[in-house]
Amino acid sequence: MLNLIACEWLKWRNSRMLWLVLLGALLPGALGFFIQLNNSGAFEWKGLFENNLFILTMLMCPSLFALLGGYLFAREFQERTVNNLLTGPHSRNQVLIAKFIIAVPVLFSVILLSFLLTFGTGFLFTSEMPTLSVMTTIIGKYGLLFILEYALLPIAAAVALLWRSYIPAMGLGVFAVVSELTIMQSRFIMYYPWSVPLNLVTNMSPAHNTTSIGVTTMLIAFVVPLLFIGLYFRRADVHSG
Template identity: 25%
Template sequence: MFRTLNVEILKLKRSPIIWFSMLGVAIAPVLNYVIFLSLKTNKPSAISMERYFEQCYVFFTVLISTMIFGLIAAYIFNREYQEGTLGNMLTIPTGRAELIINKMIILFGWIIFLVLFNFCLSIFLNYMGLFIQFDKEIIIKYLKIYLLTGVLHFILMPVTVFITLVFKSYIPSVGFSIFVTITSLILTNTKYGELFPWSLIYLLARYQEEFNYSRLYSITLMILTFITSLTACIVYFNRADVEG
């Protein structure tokens, strides 16, 4: 298992998509920084640390993260088909289920890294002209929110992975990520957002008001989505033609 993980890490170290993904998630804090620079000039009383983190988090979670993480998932699971190396990967030796699990571990680590990178970049940009006085409690609060958001994104990633395995292409996976991003954006402010797993990422991590439905129901929906889609990935990959 660790040998396969090492192979995956070595391949990623030589891949430019790591820098592309960092650039993608950096859009949220940079955009937020520009907005707050304008506020500092025109309406300084509107600036607060809580609002600074809240707005950056909304940009990241609602607009950007699902598409970036979906692209990463498609890349990790599709590159073996594109490069014709899947057969070689299975001769390490390793089982197909183990290969899926190893790639999911890489995906989880990558998501958490990008979430922390986004959070730390937000803090760094504050010292590039905003100089909002930071509060330790707010930093810890949003660090927890960001980490929970990363975990919730990972829980939904097997759906994108399954689409990638079936179509063996980036295009359907990226298209699906765009679709769920737009749908989530529409449903988040309605009660139906509590029934849509991708809207639940924001609602469970940040939303403080009472749900129309039980939170336990929403959490169960997320867990069932993870278990069902991950099982589908393993079953399909075990039966799929290696040469695809």
């Protein structure tokens, strides 16, 4: 199993998608910098981090994570190497587990790099360190964001495996962002998987911020496609095309 994980990691590290991790961290940080630059009010560490969280949650994570997740799970189909993967010494369940494990550092690195970039950007506006209270709260929100966005990974993986390409997963990410912009303004914000993180992390709609509903929505969004992936991948043939 460790050999399989190491193999998946090497394939990821040598892929062109690695640059998207850097881009995914850089763009929200740059947008946050320009927002703060045009802010006439007094600088606040909390405001700087919350702007970054808002951009990540609303725009970057839904689209980028769907693309990265789709690529992780459908790469072998597109490169026509799935025969080697599915006929190897490891079971198909182990292959899936290895891919989900590799997705943890891949997705987490986007959020971590964006946090570090935002932290560094803050010193362009002030020489004071953020308070312990602010850092504790903000780190908790970044951690929550990662957990919620990771819970959406099986949806992108299911789409990619079903069509045997990461392109539909990329389309899913774009659809998620566009639809989220509409639903986040409605009372259904906690019933839609891609808008739940926005409300739980940034409290976008306090009147509808019911944690129990949001958690239930995310559990369904995680478990149902995960079960589908397990059944579909076990029965998938080894035809690469």
